[in-house]
Each structure stands twice: as structure tokens, then as C-alpha cells.
Amino acid sequence: MKTPLIKLLATVAIASLGTTAALADVLKFSHTDNPGGSRQAAAEIFAEKVAEYTNGRHEVRIFPAGQLANDPKAIEQLQLGGIDFTVSATGSYATHLPSLNLTAMPFLVDTFEQGWELYDKSAWLQGEFDKLPAKGFRVLSTWEAGFRSYTTGMELNSPADAEGRKMRVYPNDMIRWTMEAIGFQTVVMPITDVYLAIQQGTVDGQENPVDTIKSLRFYEVAPNITLTRHVYSPLPLTVAEATWQSFSAEDKAAISKAAAESAAFSRDLVKGSVESQLAEMTAAGAKVNTPVIGPFRDAVASVYDKARDVYGSEAVDGILADAKAIRDAK
Template structure:
């Protein structure tokens, strides 16, 4: 081969390599931590979010997903957002109450009766949006809200009424409202990360846990606590949050792109969780779980004291929340 041609080819190859290297350097990797298992609804929504971020930023950003608590449990991931180790996470609203205690109020029992009521509260409630607006001051920002569903129980014993809870130990995450609700029903409470719960039930450290159906299936809780009691006692969606330091590093164009990706992933998550619940219950029943649909009235009566307990800590904020959800429930009756 002619020496001039060979040299030209070498220069072209070197230039191409430099371009590829430059493109790789230009793409910023962002870390997304969550505690769902691979293939669970949160993991699927995270994949949608990651894909859309890359698409909408024209490849300037890659969102790298770390499922199953690889980078830490929910409280640790939120802490890491403040410290710079994690860029995105998704967790129950109450998980952020350590930084903004009023968010505990979103876990008051039996606030809403349907997904649609819950979406209206999270997307358009003046109180809810006002609380979210305070989070950047403590290190993170809500981009959108994903779905997890309504919390119900899985236990090692049949739970048909609050009387069955006497003397039993229930796992809770660090949230006063959830703890008060469990204690009002009659449980002893044990705080632990969700990533430790399966083994804790298996070893008898606790007698059950409460989570949305989607989470119960993903984390296989009915394998060790086969009684699933559909109380639907707390609506438990999942704010998708970004570290405020990360957010402030984005250009306005990229902020818009990431906000669009967050909205897309929210719509995906909500439709997936709502439409999957019946099939998920059928699957767990087929695998050996006992599905209990109790009379919810006694559970509602048992937790009535929680509202007064909340007023003792949060004052008039409690009635602001109750008034807003009552307006929503009146305008959007559950089907």
C-alpha cells in the first residue's frame, strides 16, 4: 500500500479515536439508586427514565441504575444525595420526613380511596406542592411522583381484624405516622430497612410487614409471610428526587429535558402499577399466599386516634391536609 495512503489512514483512525474519546468524556454518568429488585415496577420505571434522559439530552447524560439497595437502603440513598454520592433516588414520601417532618402527614391512614384521588393530591394539592417546594433547601428536589400503590399487610398469621395484631411485631420504616398507625391497630413496632425484612420475618424477628402489593410481590414477602390482608391503609406513592447539587449543575435546556423524562417515567409507573395489581394478587395466590379482604371498618376505627396524635405534633397542618383530601374525595368519588 502507498505510504501516503497508509499514513492518511492512520491519521484518520487516530482522529476517529479522539472523537470517540471526546464523546465519551462529554457524556456525564449520573447514579440512580433504588431498593426495588431488578425487573420490579420501580426498576422498569427507572429504565424508562434513564432512556428518556439520554434521548432528551441528546446523549449528554447517561443514568446508571443501581437496584436492590446496592448503594444503600432508602435512608442511605437520600443521605447520599446530600453528600454527592447519588444523583437520583425514588422512595416513599415518608422517607424524606427526617429532613422535612411535615411529610409524615402524607402517611396518615385512609386519606384517599383511589389512585386517581392520590394523583390529584400529589400533583395539584396546594399543601403538597408547598411542601415539595421546601425540599431543595435540604438537598434534593422532587421531579415527579411514581406509583407504588396502597399499603397492605403480609403476616405469618391470619390478620382479619385489629384484635389479631395483639402481641405481634410489625416491621416499620422510620416514619412516625406509620408507627403510630401500627401501634393503634395493636402491633408492637420494629424499625428496620426494607432490605432486611425478608430475613427478619424468616428468622422470627418480626411477624410481618406492610407495603403496597407491587412491592410485596417484587420483594417476595409472601414467601415468608403468606397471609396478605388488603387493608389499603395508607396511599404510598414514590417521589422521584434529584440531588439539588446535581440539579444546579444542569443547563436550563437539560433541566427541561430531565423534567420531561421524569414526567414520562411517572406516567409509565402509574399505569403499570395500577393495571398490574389484580394480576399480581392472582400470581401470589397461585404461589400459595392467602389473600384476605377484611372488613376495613374496624381498622379505620382503630386508627382514628392517629389524627389527634398528629395534631399534637403538627397542629393545624393536619386539618389543612384533611380538608384538601376531603375536597378531592368529594369531587372524585372512588369507583
């Protein structure tokens, strides 16, 4: 008598588990920040909000520290279907849409707030982002990393100190041109290889936002932190277009909301952490220097003309005009 009832209950339990598993669609999120960094913190907020706003239909599983791929490979994996989300510097996406290199032109904006305005409201930049779904991925929101500065083994007080020195760069023409205009020899390599490369003397330093310098501990092997703030370098959060098109309209709205809220969290966190991060690195033996910026600005003046030659005056002058309007209004 009991056997049919037991079998019935077991069948119901298995069916229930199967339904739950079907609802929990696992989505892979790859990034290169260490577990204690701001990208990981924002990714955790994003994952939490996605689960909440989709009522558990989707689970975002995070893979930090380049476990699945470095930045360029992660973007390729978006296109190939290997991962669902990544977050990387805007210039990293320029391999697939070269005009995005222009966002890495030096000294476009002076403050975080100006940078947020540029990324949220620039007509030129939004138009470029609208081209990305055809490349296999789309921008959901823009997270924060901050302004790029240097960590080097030697003091860097002016462009004269850069002469003959090797600077690691990621694969981005604008960053490379800027470094070469300042006087560096450039060496392209993945960010996951940089710590050891500095330690072994393959390069003399690297340039990244303070948050990245702290998270990846570059100050341990290149203790001179020079706050040039030469490029504003936020982090577009992107989703594979194939993944996006698989979502219902309801889930697209939910994931967009999670992306916006995680971006606001990221911006507040990174902006609010700069001074404490510099203080921590100083306490650990780093030397922080804010140089006279004029000579660095003068050194990179040729980069704008070079950009016009390669990308055309209309595109270059479009983003420069948007940036100037924002600087003048703030």
C-alpha cells in the first residue's frame, strides 16, 4: 500500500527539482580583476540583482582573475558563445570596432563626473555602441575603473624620464601612440603577464587606473606611482548578443536594470576608494607622485592629429567636441 505513494512522492520531487534546474539558467561572467577588486564586487552585485529581478530564472556565475580568459580572449568568447558577460576597458573592444580607440585619446576629461557624462550622453559614443551588436556583443552599462596613471621602477617626473624605458600596453593603438609620444618604447602583453614581466625586467612599468594597480598589486614590483591621469578608462559591461537575444523581453528589462544598478555601485566604489587605496599602497612602500602635467599634455599633442589621419576628422572632432562641451559645463 505504501509503495505507490512513495513512488508518487519521489516522482513529484524529481519533477520539482527538474523544473528548478530548468529555471536556473547559468550564465558565465569572466573578468581579469582579482577577487578583492572592484570589478569582482560589482560583478557580485550584478549577479545578485540578476537572480532577484529574474526571480531565479538566471544565475550569473563569476570567473575572476582571468580564470577563463584574458581581456581580448574574453571578448572573443562573447562572440563565440563561450561566455555570456565580460567587463573590460573600452579600448579592449576596439579590436572589433576600431573607432572605440578614440575613447582612449589623452586628457579628454578631468573628473569622474565628466567621464560619466561622456559615456552616458555623448551622441557620438552612443552611436558607436549601437554598432556592437552586429559584432556579436552589446554594452549594457559602464562600470568604473578610473583614470590611468603609471607604476614604474624608476621615478617619472617628466617625459624626459620615459626616454628609452619599456612600457607595457594592451592592444590599443591610441594608448600605444600616447606612450610613444611621451617617449616610451611599448611592449604589448596581456595584463595577466604584467606583474612577472616587471619583476623580471622585461618592462619598466605599466599604466592603469589606481584601482587596478592596487587590485593586481603592481606597486609591489614597480613602486613609483605617478598620477598623470592621462586617460579616462571606464569599463563597459557587455553581454554576448546571442545570449541577449535568447532572453525574454521581461528578462532583458530585468538584466538591464541589474546592469544599471551595478554600474552605479561600481562608480561610487571606485571614486570613493582612490585616496584610501593610495594610502594603503604608500603604507606598503609605494611612492606616490603628482607631476606637473603640462609637459605630458604637450608631449601627446601629436596624438590627436595622428588619430585624425587614421580615423578621420569627423569622428575625432565629434568626440572631442562632446568632451569639450562636458568639460566646459562642469
